[in-house]
Amino acid sequence: MYPSEYIHFLAHFHGDRDYFECHELLEDYWKKTDPKNKDSVWVGFILLSVSAYHHRRSNFSGAERTLRKAIMILKLQSDSLTKLGLNKVDFYHLLNRQISALQKGESYRSISLPICDPALLEFAKKACEQKGFIWGNESDLTNNSLVHRHKLRDRSSIIEERTRSLKTRKSSE
Template sequence: MVPRAYLEYLFQFHRRRDYYECHEILENHWKSEGRKNGIWVGLIQVAAALHHYRRGNGKGAGKLIEKSLFRLSGEEEALKRLGFDSGKFLSLLEQTRENIRKGRPYQDVDLPLTDPGVRREYEEYARKREREEGEREPAGGVRKTGEGEAPRK
C-alpha cells in the first residue's frame, strides 16, 4: 500500500490538474515523516514546476523541473515502489524540460503509473473521491481546480 497523501497527490495531479494542491499535500506528508524521504521533494518539485509552467512562468518552471530531475534521477527504486516506470517518468520530465526551454505552450501530462497494484489502488481511491465530491456538489458537476487561471505576464 502507498500512503494516502500520495494517492491524493495522484488524484489532484491527474483528475483535477491542481498542481498547487499536489505540492501542499506532499509537502505536509514529507514534513510529517520528518523530512526523511527525498522522493517526496522531487514529486513536490514536479507539481510546482507544472504549476509555474501553466501560469506562464517559464523561468521558475525550468528551475524546478531541473531540480526535480536532479533529485529523482537517483531514485529509480523508490519511483518503482510508487508504481512508476522510472525510465518513462524521467523521460517525461526531460521532455517537459525541453518544452519549457523552447518556450512551447503548456500541455497536460500524465505520470506513467504502470504498476497494476498501485494503479488499481489509485483508481479505487479516485472513484471514491469523485463519488464523495459528487454528493457535495450542486447539479452540473465538479469544476476542475485551476481552470480559468490566467497566465502570468
C-alpha cells in the same frame, strides 16, 4: 502498500490537475515522514508539481528551474520511483520532454505519470472518482482559482511564521 497521501497526490495530478494541492499533500507528508531531507523523493514530487503549476501559468523559467531541481532529486531516488509504482525509464523520458518543451516556450499541456503498478493505478483512479474528478482530464486553463491559486489563498499563517522565524534568528545573533 502506498501512502494514502501519495495516492491522493496522484488523484489530483491526473484528475483536477490541482498542482497546488499536490504540493500541499506531499509537503505535509514529507514533513511527517522525512523532515529536513531535501533529497527526499517527496521533495522531488513536490517540485514536479510546482513546475507544472508554473508552466500552466506560462512562467517558463520558473518551471524549468524547478523541474531541473526535481530531476536531480528524482535521479538520486531512482529505486524509490520503482517502489512507488512508476516506470522510471518512461518517467525520466517524460521529464526530459518537459524540459525541452519549457526551453522551447511551448504552452502547457497536462502530463500523466507512467504508473506501471496496476494496483496503484486502480487505487489512484478510485480516489480520483471519489473526489468527483475524471482521471486523465486536461487541465481547465479557464479556471482562475486553479491556475492562480497561490494568489487567492489566505497567507496570514505563512506571514506569521516567517515573522516569528525572523525574530527568533535576530534574537539568537
